[in-house]
Amino acid sequence: MSGKRLRLKRIISPVDGRAVILPLDHGVTMGPIPGIERIDATIEAGVRGGADALILHKGMLRCLESTTGPMPAVIMHLSASTKLGPSCYHKVLIGTVEEAIRRGADAVSVHINLGDSHESEMLTDLGAVGRSCADWQVPLFVMAYACGDGISASGEQVAHAARVAAELGADIIKIPFPGDFQMLARISSSLSVPIVVAGGPSVKLENILERIEKSLEAGARGVAAGRNIFQQKNPEAVLRAICDIVHRGVSPKEALECLKVGPSI
Secondary structure (H helix, E strand, O other): OOOHHHHHHHHOOOOOOOOOEEOOOHHHHOOOOOOOOHHHHHHHHHHHHHOOOEEEEEHHHHHHHOOOOOOOOOEEEOOOOOOOOOOOOOEEEOOOOOHHHHHOEEEEEEEEEOOOOOOOHHHHHHHHHHHHHHOOOOOEEEEEEEEOOOOOOOOOOOHHHHHHHOOOOOOEEEEOOOHHHHHHHHHHHOOOOEEEEEEOOOHHHHHHHHHHHHHHHOOOEEEOHHHHOOOOOHHHHHHHHHHHHHHHHHHHHHHHHHHHOOOOO
């Protein structure tokens, strides 16, 4: 077994081929938004809630040193931009695969926004990271979006972004929900690379859970939700409910009922 395949087994369950990923990289782009003001506490909730993997920027990996319980896989995010700058969609590299290995990460992630005026630079960066991942046998998680002037993020554009990520060496691809489940099924079936669906902007919890179930039925291999988990009143309980849906086949209705009788959400 190659090193990359072994590391992937830490992210995607070898039992059901699915993953629940908790991205916590929002602080660079958005600042200390609600839910991650104390990211150490949010990380603890992610560990206790059963996330298969956490996505963190390099400086926050130090918070993992004090965590207790079974450790999820760690994906170090290599892309950054801020909403304070003139080009929020222009992601630049702020780390390397070698650095991620030294810091103890199991994989790295890169964010690309197709349609932005700096698209070519982001594709160049993705190619360079892909080469390093191949050299070091480290899984590459790609957040593939269509964002920029004149981009509507239609289903076809989401499909194009996913295809670009697969063509350039992604081992797991995160995409926004493409608008309907038929399109998601088309994207999932057209690629040999696992697709996970982003959580997206905050919506009602019941809608989140229902969309996760239907996304799995459409061929997605899991979910990568951040704000729709860490901005809930009880992130740990919500994360556990999502894991029940993804890994144990619990229905959204059952998961929601368990939340209602449990701690406040």
